[in-house]
Amino acid sequence: MPTLVSHPEEVKLVSSRFGKGATDIDRYIELDGYQAARMAVEKGADWIIAEMKASSLRGRGGAGFPTGMKWSFVPKQSERPKYVLVNGDESEPGTCKDHLIFLHDPHTVIEGTIIAGLAIGAKTGFIYLRGEYRYLLTIMEKAIADAYAKGFLGKGIFGSQLDFDIISHTGAGAYEVGEESALMESLEGKRGIPRIKPPFPAVVGLYGGPTVINNAETIATVPHVLRMGGEAYAKIGSERNGGTRLFGVSGHVERPGVYELPMGYNLKKLIYEVAGGIRGGRQLKAVVPGGSSTPVLLPSEIDLGLDFDQVGKAGSMLGSGGVVVLDETVCMVEFALRTIKFYQHESCGWCIPCREGTDWLKKTLTRFHAGGGEARDIDNIRYLAENMLGKTFCPLGDAAAMPTIGFVKKFRQEFEDHLNGKPCPYAKKQALEPVLA
């Protein structure tokens, strides 16, 4: 069982029911569950979208797109059925927050999906979980069945004239299907190759119908927004970044875990106070602020508010909220290699810059780290990565290139320390440490 952590600075909304038995539908109702969906049924689409816009909630899947605005793009009239698709593919290294939502509070995901459906006029929602999350799919399936039994799903939900169905769905191992158009392909029973945009999913999505795709955390936040009101929710966060976020802190901190904090919370405080500081009193070397695809930050760059705009201004991205903390024992070349190895493995192979670029980067970094590096490799690594940027069908190419460029730019010295056939000057310090101090 994943360990739950807690800290007095936390503002618990999405995580408020963690560890409280809310997988049980009656317990969930006791904990104010399904109130927001009832309100949404009564007050209708325009009210929901107005509250969502006022909340300045931005998507928690990575790109941070304003959720209310995304929903308002769906055409009111449509010949084809509209759909809600919940993205629970959660595969960005460093990210495990949706895991906890499905485990502890599956009904919030259902409730959020119903509300999203009401907002856009959809009658069907899909909840897509990565294949590795089988035990969470079982929890989700039971929650859905219980919601049907109570009349919250199916025909005439909450005693209204409205119908809404939810189908849970499993993937079978693929990071790339987390990309929204690949996700739709996968749900249609195909390989997870992205679609070319436009058209955007809000207009032509799943089965050709207008589709809203949201991350599981985004959807789980929606009922909280409606219950407290969009404006009140917005006030918790920073400017244009409403509310709270589940930050997963992993790596070399004393107390790794998922913490829910207001948007704009200081990254340095998150690491040193909330997560207990660097393990064993060691020195901080680097922070990957939002999952493996976000460019690395130096210790001098972390006095920074964690919201989409501030992290963006600092040259990185808030991404999926997975904060990975590296102490002085890490070899940055090896870390860069492990990162690119992932993207090489996950590239769907459709476009050449991504398929070949990740492969060459992996080969070069492997040789480089093993002691076969030449001085010109360093610029070549950066050049290879820079030539992938913006030249691919989907953002996976960028996701691989951006961190790589960051590692070379900010830790060039460590690359140079590997030259001339020297064995990795950093590796030994790291090996055979007690795993959890």
Added chain:
Amino acid sequence: MTATTATLFSPELAARLDKLVTLYPVRRSALVPMLLYAQDELGYLTDAAISEIAQRIGITELDVRNVLSYYSMLRTAPVGKYHVQVCTNISCMLRGGQELFEHCKNKLGVGHKQTTPDGVFSLEEVECIGACCWAPAVQVNYDFHDNLTPEAMDAVLDQYRKQAGK
């Protein structure tokens, strides 16, 4: 395929698959879950299973194979009774995931994507499994084990070995 046609799956799974194809706006949407559930029962996707699933959905076997080859969890050859999947991705790497993978290699005497001669264990180095904050993490079949040390890993493996004996 109707419920009365011969199936190579258990009655429970066959019933589940019958229902699965009716859930979605198009039958084909059931393909990936069907493949995974079939694999769970059979251990891997046999030629016969692929053929039956192709018929159930109404697409060609080639089409099925084309899809299944995309997904890393789907396989067309058997693995051990307990498939040990060690994450070595970044968060786990920082907490000893790579050392843990080496440890499993030595302990089980097999490498990446190999199976022990008695068929009890197979080993795979995997990408992030969504347990980064509880690293290093391992999945054995679908069960998560986290906050592992080499010693804790030994205990986990011993537990499965005992279960295998039963």
